[in-house]
Amino acid sequence: MLKQFLNLKLSQKLSPQQIQLMKLIQLPTQAFEQRLKEEMNENPALETGTEEEEIYEKDEFDNNEEYDDYEDNETIDSGEVNIDEYLSNDETPDYKLSANNYSDDDEDRQTPFAAPVSFHQDLINQLNTFIITDEEREIAEFLVGSVDDMGYIRRTIQDIVDDMAFTQGIYTDEKIVEKVLHIIHELEPSGVGARDLQECLLLQLKHKTPTEYVDLAINILTNQFEAFTKKHYDKLLQKYTISQTQLKKAIEEIEKLNPKPGGAFDSNSRMIEQIVPDFTIRIVEGELELTLNGRNAPRLHVSRDYQEMMQTYKVSKDKSHAQKDAVQFIKQKLDSAKWFIDAIRQRQETLFVTMNAIMHFQQEFFLDGEETKMKPMILKDIADMVGLDISTVSRVANSKYVDTPYGTKLIKEFFSEAMKNDQGEDVSTLEIKKILKNTIEEEDKHKPLPDDQLAIILKEKGYPIARRTIAKYREQLDIPVARMRKKI
Numbered sequence: 001m002l003k004q005f006l007n008l009k010l011s012q013k014l015s016p017q018q019i020q021l022m023k024l025i026q027l028p029t030q031a032f033e034q035r036l037k038e039e040m041n042e043n044p045a046l047e048t049g050t051e052e053e054e055i056y057e058k059d060e061f062d063n064n065e066e067y068d069d070y071e072d073n074e075t076i077d078s079g080e081v082n083i084d085e086y087l088s089n090d091e092t093p094d095y096k097l098s099a100n101n102y103s104d105d106d107e108d109r110q111t112p113f114a115a116p117v118s119f120h121q122d123l124i125n126q127l128n129t130f131i132i133t134d135e136e137r138e139i140a141e142f143l144v145g146s147v148d149d150m151g152y153i154r155r156t157i158q159d160i161v162d163d164m165a166f167t168q169g170i171y172t173d174e175k176i177v178e179k180v181l182h183i184i185h186e187l188e189p190s191g192v193g194a195r196d197l198q199e200c201l202l203l204q205l206k207h208k209t210p211t212e213y214v215d216l217a218i219n220i221l222t223n224q225f226e227a228f229t230k231k232h233y234d235k236l237l238q239k240y241t242i243s244q245t246q247l248k249k250a251i252e253e254i255e256k257l258n259p260k261p262g263g264a265f266d267s268n269s270r271m272i273e274q275i276v277p278d279f280t281i282r283i284v285e286g287e288l289e290l291t292l293n294g295r296n297a298p299r300l301h302v303s304r305d306y307q308e309m310m311q312t313y314k315v316s317k318d319k320s321h322a323q324k325d326a327v328q329f330i331k332q333k334l335d336s337a338k339w340f341i342d343a344i345r346q347r348q349e350t351l352f353v354t355m356n357a358i359m360h361f362q363q364e365f366f367l368d369g370e371e372t373k374m375k376p377m378i379l380k381d382i383a384d385m386v387g388l389d390i391s392t393v394s395r396v397a398n399s400k401y402v403d404t405p406y407g408t409k410l411i412k413e414f415f416s417e418a419m420k421n422d423q424g425e426d427v428s429t430l431e432i433k434k435i436l437k438n439t440i441e442e443e444d445k446h447k448p449l450p451d452d453q454l455a456i457i458l459k460e461k462g463y464p465i466a467r468r469t470i471a472k473y474r475e476q477l478d479i480p481v482a483r484m485r486k487k488i
Contacts, residue, residue: 024347026395029276029293032347036298039340045333046340048298119262120144126187132180138170139180143193147184151192151262152200157181191261198225204257216240216250228254233488248488277403279355279411281366288366290359292352300341350388354396355411357385362414369406372435376418376428422462432463433473440479445487 027035040046117125123144132140142164146153155163157174164170184193190207194200198221205218220228220236227235228251236247280291309330359366361381364373379397383390397412418426439457443449449457451474455467465473479485 021343021346022392022395024343025350025392026399028399028401029278029295030274031399032296043333043336043340045330046300046337048300119149120147123147123184123187123192127183130183130186132183135170135172136176136180136183138168139164139172139177140183142168142170143177143181143184147193147262149262150260151189151194153181153184153193153195155195189258189261191258194261197259200259200261201254201257204261205253208253213246213249213253216242216246217253220250221254231483231486233486244488251488275401275408277408278351278400279402281359281402281404283367283405286367288359288363290352290356292348292355296351297348298344300337300344350392351396351400353386354382354388354393355400355402357382358397358411358414361385365414366404369404372431374414374416374428374430376426377415378417379415419463419465422459422464427463429473432458432465433477435461435463436470436473437477437479440474440485443485445485448482448485450482 024032024035036048040048124141127137127140127144130140143153143160146155146160148154153160157177161172161174161177164172181193185203187193191200191204194203202218202221205214205221208214219240224236224239227239233244233247236242237244240247276293276295278293278296280293282289282291309326358377361377362375364375365371379390379393383393386393397415400411401408402411413430416428416430419429419432421427436454436458439454440449451470452467454474455465455470458465458470474481
């Protein structure tokens with residue numbers, strides 16, 4: 001049975017403009033500049049520069065009922081457009097009079113593009129120094145193509161033989177591939193082409209000048225690799241009948257090796273990423289001073305050509321259909337330019353008020369630089385202070401950096417949960433992690449502290465924390481378990 005009835009409900013929907021604004025807020029400085037360039041390319045009515053051209057002002061639309069009622073899917077009669085509202089006045093916008101820490105006269109410093117030789121291409125180039133047959137070269141190039149970014153070949157010889165037959169039409173056997181693989185092992189960086197960590201370390205040791213300790217290290221990795229990785233040093237001392245000093249010297253030879261030979265090449269050839277701080281905090285006469293990177297506040301204005309076209313249409317007596325279509329196009333571009341300028345202003349204000357609240361909330365840290373003075377702070381704390389939604393604060397914090405007297409830091413690092421100390425006071429988990437890290441650094445590496453002992457020590461320092469919480473924080477700090485921290 002069908003029934004008809006009325007149902008009232010409230011729902012909240014974000015307009016396309018609000019969604020775009022949220023995306024703008026989330027962008028860091030460099031990404032914002034790229035977004036600005038894209039908008040400039042898409043909208044010919046929007047221009048940037050320092051020349052004194054008339055600015056397309058938000059105030060010009062305050063009384064424009066046509067704009068308020070406008071929807072993208074509606075068609076507006078060009079004859080109803082109020083041209084005067086799209087022609088600029090002589091007022092100078094406030095943001096053009098404001099100072100910032102980025103001058104248009106500053107030298108335009110750009111990072112030059114690098115064209116490094118790739119890791120695999122470098123290996124191919126090294127093969128040219130070996131005298132090998134055409135068949136061996138084909139196999140060698142296939143093996144180089146099988147090397148991953150860390151420098152390993154993580155496939156069995158049989159799989160490689162089958163793959164070459166099916167995909168390359170190269171028919172060979174395991175013996176020949178093994179022979180060619182030994183050639184790959186002679187390439188630089190040393191250790192490349194290894195099939196596992198043990199082989200990688202052994203290849204590097206065999207390239208070193210033989211000494212008593214290098215030979216001992218080779219023997220340990222060849223015959224007692226598992227005992228070495230698990231740091232069963234007592235077993236090694238008993239097995240080889242050596243002193244602790246001799247074992248320590250052999251371990252030092254192993255610790256000098258690179259477990260990821262391909263990664264070292266990649267890091268050297270990779271273009272360096274530059275971090276552009278979105279904010280700067282300075283201490284001036286004992287007070288904190290916050291500035292927003294001026295590159296987040298570009299000077300935008302409407303093209304004078306577009307204004308002149310609107311003026312020409314206004315004074316024209318005979319308005320042709322083509323002219324009306326042109327005015328309709330211009331109006332849409334002007335509306336878009338107006339919104340973009342307004343969105344940039346809102347973005348600038350949102351970034352500043354949010355970071356200003358964070359700065360005052362963590363005032364003790366910014367004045368002193370001591371991480372233990374970092375207060376517990378969650379997104380809701382800042383959202384309540386500035387009257388913004390939690391999601392907006394999250395967008396500001398997640399991808400923005402601030403330049404402080406103590407280095408450039410990611411803003412989200414200032415957020416942390418609260419835990420109570422033995423005095424019942426709320427302390428930041430960052431403070432507890434700092435104390436935990438210092439405690440581990442000061443421990444006797446011959447007898448590293450297990451998690452239950454670390455929990456006891458922190459409790460004595462006034463932080464009653466469970467052993468499982470210690471383990472969680474230790475993993476977040478990327479600190480291994482006690483056994484793996486042991487040194488001979």
